[in-house]
Amino acid sequence: MNNSTFGPGSPKPFHAYSRRDIDLESGNFRKPRQQKSLVSRFIRMIKSIGNQISYIYKLHPLLVFIASLIFGLAVLIVLSMYENSFLLMKQQNDKLSLVYGSYPMKNLHNLVMVAGHSIYISSTCGKFDSEDSWFLEPYQKHPGQAATFIAHIKEGVKIAAQDENALLLFSGGETRNGAGPRSEAQSYWAVAEAKGWFGKGTHLHLEHKKAEGAEEEVAPTPILILAPPCQNFQLDQLVEQFDHGNMVVSYDFKKERFSDLHRSSIRFPEERFFFVGTPTTPDSKDAAMAGEAIVRAQFQVDPYGCTGSLQDKRLKRDPFHRSVPYPGGCPELKSLFSYCGPVVSYDFKKERFSDLHRSSIRFPEERFFFVGTPTTPDSKDAAMAGEAIVRAQFQVDPYGCTGSLQDKRLKRDPFHRSVPYPGGCPELKSLFSYCGPAIYPGALPW
Structure with a gap:
């Protein structure tokens, strides 16, 4: 058998049939099919779906109507969820902007803090002077006790109204288990608002204890009340710094403890701290003075209230186990909040x-x-x-x-x-x- 290959001079191959399609009946070549574009295919698919829906609608119009309604509701739900997510992201961005240097109350430099002492529990407004409207501990059950709370509120409002650079703050958490999840700060705010801010509302820069857009009242110890500038509800998100003064409004018999013991324990400058005291009821004055002497002696030994009855009192004043946001909201004071002294x-x-x-x-x-x-x-x-x-x-x-x-x-x-x-x-x-x-x-x- 000859195994030689064909060289360059070999005859050309003969193709018996053309590669194009031939119509066997006419003997003519068929025109090659053109590939349809994606757009034309999509249009044809839409028309086909429309024809099928039209056909189904003629057979079952009610069924098609219900299906269309369900589809429309599903679209609305998805859009509303997207809108809520967008709004939430916008709020988070707004909060971040506060952290990074945007202070809506940056012109305020003085803090006027009213220390809370009780919780308003009445279901009706207008009975603020009645002892029955407040949750009182046994040592507080004296005639005229409710009036002393009103005096604290009124004094704080008056002082803040006289200073255009001051921010009024009511301090106090959900400290009474029997009063339910209501706070002292919330109670004082409600009373002041119901009283029309004693006619001085137009002169005030008012702020409830808020953190991240929600009420957040905690039960501060005296140390937490005094530690500026962000001892409460992350005030550093609202005010750049309280570099002028810090004023506390409470009972007058507590002045020595706040002005000397608590202030010195956080090394707050004496010339920038002020205390305004209002009297307690005549019937409770002697007992209050005796109790204050005991507490003052305890803080002299344990300045940060970390042991013994001071620690027990702090735990009892947080019956709902609220987390204390201060270290997180004020990282520069984290070591102070965790310090317990000797x-x-x-x-x-x-x-x-x-x-x-x-x-x-x-x-x-x-x-x-x-x-x-x-x-x-x-x-x-x-x-x-x-x-x-x-x-x-x-x-x-x-x-x-x-x-x-x-x-x-x-x-x-x-x-x-x-x-x-x-x-x-x-x-x-x-x-x-x-x-x-x-x-x-x-x-x-x-």
Whole structure:
């Protein structure tokens, strides 16, 4: 068989049939089909759908009408959801603009704060002077007590109306469980508004305790009341800074505590702090003065109210467990809000707290202080012996994770309350869960 290939001079191949389509009946070539464009295909599809709908409509007109109605409602719902999302984004942008330098009340430099002392619980307006209209603690149930609240409100309004650079603020949270989720600040605002701002509304710069467009009343301690410029509801979003003065309106017998103890504990300049006091009722004056002397003595030992009855009082004044927004709204004061000053306990525990516990969290020695008070004479010897045993146990188990130390910790939580520290202080989460015999090696914020 010849396997030679055809060279350049080979004859051309012969195609018996044309590549074009041939009409067998006529013997002519058919014209090639033109590819239709996407637009023409889309138009043809729309016409086809329209014809089908028209055909269905002739057979079932009611069904087509109901389907059209449902489709229209679905479109409206989708559009409304889109509109709400757009408005929400716009509000968020507006809030961000406040944070980044746009202060709607930047011309205000003086803060007039009225400290709340009770909650208005009456379902009707106009009975503001009646004690039955307010939720009163047993020590507040005296004739004329309601009138003292009105006096606070009126005094604050009068002072703010006289200063065109002042902002009036009512302070006080949902402090009474029996009063329900109503706040002292909200009550004072409602009374002032119902009273027509005592005829001085046109001269006021008024602001309720608001945060991010919603009411947010919390139960401040005296420290939180005084700490400017953003101690309440993130005032830094409204006012650039209160660099002129901070005035507190409360009962006159509290002046020494606010002007000296609380003001000095946050190192607020004395020349920029002012206190205006109104009298309490004559029947309650002696008891109020005696109670104030006790509280003042407690704050002298525990300036930030972190232990004992001061801490218990602060917890009781937050029955609905509202979160305190101050550190988040005022990051420059975060360390102040978490500071608790010296540790106050029995004097025989000083060595354990100052050496063992302090070193176990690597807290700087120059920043730690311990204030000790004596135990009873009859229990001193037994207390010292027991303390020596506990100290030896912590030397072996610094974090109290095993043996009798762990048992004691479990017994001291009979109601199995969750420990809020890791959640409220995430940077210390690993420390709270650490149980090694060696000193905690991780990073610490101090």
